[in-house]
Amino acid sequence: MAASWIDIGAAAVLQSGGRLDGEVDGYYVAALLLEGELHAFEDRCTHDGESLTGAEVERDASTPCGVVICPRHGARFCLRTGAALTPPAYEPLTVFAARIREGRVEIGSP
Ligand code: FES
Numbered sequence: 001m002a003a004s005w006i007d008i009g010a011a012a013v014l015q016s017g018g019r020l021d022g023e024v025d026g027y028y029v030a031a032l033l034l035e036g037e038l039h040a041f042e043d044r045c046t047h048d049g050e051s052l053t054g055a056e057v058e059r060d061a062s063t064p065c066g067v068v069i070c071p072r073h074g075a076r077f078c079l080r081t082g083a084a085l086t087p088p089a090y091e092p093l094t095v096f097a098a099r100i101r102e103g104r105v106e107i108g109s110p
Contacts (some may be wrong), residue, residue: 005099005106014038014105024096024107031098031105032057034066039079040098040107045070046077046084046091060085068093 008022008031019032021043031040034057043052050072057079060067065078067085075089082093097108 004109005101006109007104007106009105011100011103011105020105022107025109027094027096027110029096029107031107034079035059037066037079038098038100038105039066039068040096041068041077041079041082042094042096044093045072045075045089046093047073047075047089 006022006024009020013020014031014033019030021030028043029040030043030052045052047070052068052070054071056069057066063078063085065080067076068079069076073088076085077083077093078085082095084090084092099106
């Protein structure tokens with residue numbers, strides 16, 4: 001359970017297919033919906049530290065996870081656990097607890 005929750009913006013942005021970005025305890029965090037499931041993760045690929053802005057997200061039949069795909073070299077990460085699923089990334093992505101309350105997206109402070 002998160003110690004506190006940080007508001008990063010209106011849920012309507014996600015519900016129309018967009019992404020929200022915010023800063024939580026020094027992490028740059030991105031939040032999005034995949035098939036109605038809310039996900040939040042650090043906006044920094046563990047391969048070489050680049051932003052995941054523009055990354056595609058999709059379902060992957062090989063895992064129960066939705067995945068985010070780094071736009072630079074194609075590493076795939078599980079959106080639920082952060083696990084690195086394919087090279088060139090080997091370290092997991094940091095993922096965050098997230099919730100929607102009263103139309104706002106809140107990220108759990110780690
Ligand atoms: S920077 Fe993400 S896979 Fe290389």
